Amino acid sequence: MSKKYLVTGGAGYVGGVVATHLLEAGHEVTVLDDLSTGFREAVPAGAKFIEGRVHDASEWLDSSYDAVLHFAASSQVAESVAKPEKYWENNVVGSFALLGAMRAAGVRTLVFSSTAATYGEPVSTPITESDPTAPTNPYGATKLTVDHMIASECAAHGLAAVSLRYFNVAGAYGSAGERHDPESHLIPLVLQVAAGKRESISVYGEDYPTPDGTCVRDYIHVADLAEAHLSALDAAVKGEHLVCNLGNGSGFSVREVIETVRKVTGHPVPEVVAARRDGDPAVLVASAETARTRLGWTPSRPDLGGIVADAWAFARRGETQE
Numbered sequence: 232m233s234k235k236y237l238v239t240g241g242a243g244y245v246g247g248v249v250a251t252h253l254l255e256a257g258h259e260v261t262v263l264d265d266l267s268t269g270f271r272e273a274v275p276a277g278a279k280f281i282e283g284r285v286h287d288a289s290e291w292l293d294s295s296y297d298a299v300l301h302f303a304a305s306s307q308v309a310e311s312v313a314k315p316e317k318y319w320e321n322n323v324v325g326s327f328a329l330l331g332a333m334r335a336a337g338v339r340t341l342v343f344s345s346t347a348a349t350y351g352e353p354v355s356t357p358i359t360e361s362d363p364t365a366p367t368n369p370y371g372a373t374k375l376t377v378d379h380m381i382a383s384e385c386a387a388h389g390l391a392a393v394s395l396r397y398f399n400v401a402g403a404y405g406s407a408g409e410r411h412d413p414e415s416h417l418i419p420l421v422l423q424v425a426a427g428k429r430e431s432i433s434v435y436g437e438d439y440p441t442p443d444g445t446c447v448r449d450y451i452h453v454a455d456l457a458e459a460h461l462s463a464l465d466a467a468v469k470g471e472h473l474v475c476n477l478g479n480g481s482g483f484s485v486r487e488v489i490e491t492v493r494k495v496t497g498h499p500v501p502e503v504v505a506a507r508r509d510g511d512p513a514v515l516v517a518s519a520e521t522a523r524t525r526l527g528w529t530p531s532r533p534d535l536g537g538i539v540a541d542a543w544a545f546a547r548r549g550e551t552q553e
């Protein structure tokens with residue numbers, strides 16, 4: 232049955248791909264985005280667009296919506312250390328206002344974009360949802376605070392909510408891909424080197440306790456991630472706050488990512504070893520068992536070569552449009 236969804240942050244990378252999946256499934260979608268980091272052209276055709284902030288959601292959110300999918304947030308770890316107030320204002324104050332608007336309008340289902348950064352330095356691998364949460368930066372702290380806010384809203388006011396904790400989202404879907412300004416994420420940066428737009432990639436540390444000394448991450452295809460959101464809408468239960476990690480459960484090192492980019496693109500990728508980046512855990516790999524059992528979700532694009540190939544196709548598309 233067709234439903235009506237509000238997607239906050241739907242002009243961003245993940246929000247835009249999820250909005251596309253909702254439209255493809257025959258639903259009605261309204262995107263709310265202030266375009267502070269998103270792009271108007273990332274809003275899929277077919278979605279209604281409102282330019283505005285989640286802080287003001289009460290002005291127009293009404294009972295005609297079946298659920299909200301909440302992506303609007305600031306999400307750069309380094310920036311969150313330098314400007315924490317921006318993160319508390321955008322992520323926590325904004326989400327607080329959105330929860331209030333949902334309560335007032337009687338919209339009682341929420342899927343929230345949470346993050347592996349809520350765990351901080353892992354105590355064991357793979358990370359499960361019952362592991363301790365001890366974020367090591369304000370970005371993770373603000374997302375964890377929102378998770379707590381949602382949990383209490385479920386308990387007190389019967390909200391049905393699912394928080395999805397993303398590991399490293401990558402790849403592209405259709406015309407939507409990863410674009411940050413400035414770019415700080417590994418795969419888009421390595422692809423810029425392969426495309427000749429950047430001289431070399433800096434490897435942030437090669438003395439970690441990992442097989443090749445570089446950091447290991449769990450890269451998940453953005454389309455697999457999007458599918459989990461649609462399953463989460465169906466799995467949400469009144470009064471429950473369900474938390475699910477989203478990852479493939481296998482880790483790749485920075486050097487393995489660089490090597491994969493060389494293979495996929497056929498271009499040389501010079502690398503230089505740089506100092507460790509503050510706050511980078513050695514290994515971040517998800518146990519996605521809860522997503523499998525509760526959402527019935529299985530990633531169908533776990534191959535790193537395929538993820539990189541899709542990201543490369545997106546990067547090339549950008550070049551031809553420039």
Ligand SMILES: O=c1ccn([C@@H]2O[C@H](COP(=O)(O)OP(=O)(O)O[C@H]3O[C@H](CO)[C@H](O)[C@H](O)[C@H]3O)[C@@H](O)[C@H]2O)c(=O)[nH]1
Nearest residue numbers: 346348399415416417418420433434435446448485508511
């Ligand atoms: O130029 C670079 C960029 C990154 N890296 C390394 O590559 C790995 C992946 O880095 P990303 O910046 O791509 O991703 P992160 O693992 O830091 O970030 C992910 O996890 C964060 C929380 O920990 C946030 O949720 C963030 O949005 C999400 O992409 C890290 O080990 C990083 O040190 C490099 O070696 N060189």
